[in-house]
Amino acid sequence: KQEVTQIPAALSVPEGENLVLNCSFTDSAIYNLQWFRQDPGKGLTSLLLIQSSQREQTSGRLNASLDKSSGRSTLYIAASQPGDSATYLCAVAGGGSNYKLTFGKGTLLTVNP
């Protein structure tokens, strides 16, 4: 059974810092990995998707990497802003399907002005 772990559970940084969020998964047979953002009481916003054949994806100040063999992904946020404060969730699609996501518990990020 796939298990996804996110470290740290919570992170507080001053505005302007670069930061890294970590995600690990136990079964490397995945189709893809997706990073989401969730604001309090809201749904999920897709940030980046990395297919299993890819090593990284970039969107603006966000960069996600994938090392499938070691079961790890990182989300790098450059020049953090208070508006980046949210919970960041990592999810992998695998177990024979490219549609069923297994999520971690998320990292709660607070960026202080």
Next chain:
Amino acid sequence: DTGVSQNPRHKITKRGQNVTFRCDPISEHNRLYWYRQTLGQGPEFLTYFQNEAQLEKSRLLSDRFSAERPKGSFSTLEIQRTEQGDSAMYLCASSLAGTSGNTIYFGEGSWLTVV
């Protein structure tokens, strides 16, 4: 593209009552999913439709839960004889099969509180 729409956004119900949630996916998306999320946890997969066919159901989906997608467009999730343990946010998501990577888009969720 108006995104995935869910309603109601919030529902408070007494234990034992039935509740129904509706999801309208992104218009061209043929795949639709339901997830459940409790406080401090990541979402958990409940069920998946491709067009109108329900192709997978999680063991989390007890016989009190039923989901439909009658014409391959909107979907409903009904919970019968609600229990306090059903209190959670129910998330609907959609995607387009065959697109690169199958990016899944989520709605804002429907909060259920059972009292």
